[in-house]
Amino acid sequence: SQTIHQWPATLVQPVGSPLSLECTVEGTSNPNLYWYRQAAGRGLQLLFYSVGIGQISSEVPQNLSASRPQDRQFILSSKKLLLSDSGFYLCAWSSTGAPPNTEAFFGQGTRLTVV
Amino acid sequence: AQKVTQAQTEISVVEKEDVTLDCVYETRDTTYYLFWYKQPPSGELVFLIRRNSFDEQNEISGRYSWNFQKSTSSFNFTITASQVVDSAVYFCALADSWGKLQFGAGTQVVVTP
DSSP: OOEEEEEOSEEEEOTTOOEEEEEEEESOSSOEEEEEEEOTTSOEEEEEEEEETTEEEESSOOSOEEEEEETTEEEEEESSOOGGGOEEEEEEEEOSSSSOOSOOEEOOOEEEEEO | OOEEEOOOSEEEEETTOOEEEOOEEEOSOSSOEEEEEEEOTTOOOEEEEEEETTOOOOEEETTEEEEEEGGGTEEEEEESSOOGGGOEEEEEEEEOTTOOEEEOOOEEEEEEO
8 A cells, every 4th residue: 555754743943954854665666745835824735736756846836856866766955944834744645646536645744843 | 826715714513413614616627636634633634535536426434424516626524423522623725736735724623513
């Protein structure tokens, strides 16, 4: 069966420090991968998605970047964190191909607080 | 542009009452995909249901049921005989052809004993 792992679960970082959140998927090949952010107040916003190794699409301009160095690994990074980067970050995967004939499955999330 | 509206911010019910969550969507696509997810206090998003635009059959799964109406662009969700464990935030979402999800703002359901 497929599983998705995301870590760390919680993170407190000072403003201006770097960030690296990692997400890995097991049990499937060539998944579509996504990073979402949930700011205070509940709304979920898509940040990045990837349909293959090295293929990253950004949905919103921001202080963050994403990379996919391996087929089932998705990394969210920042060189210098801002206070506004605080939030709950969720990684997700879905089966490859379009249209999306399967649902997206989400990781446990990382709660990031920038102080 | 795609849009999902969940007008209800919070719904409070007493255990065993039914609760219906509204979801209205906008899309220019003729083929699209709708989802409901549950977010318990732990934060993880739990998939509940997927519905394709060409399948208007309503669905029942245990105490959960969904009413999809293309004519009104609505995909409503009903919990019958609610339980305390149903307390969570529920999100309606619309996917494009790449699987990118546009979420509604979510509805907080509070079930008290």
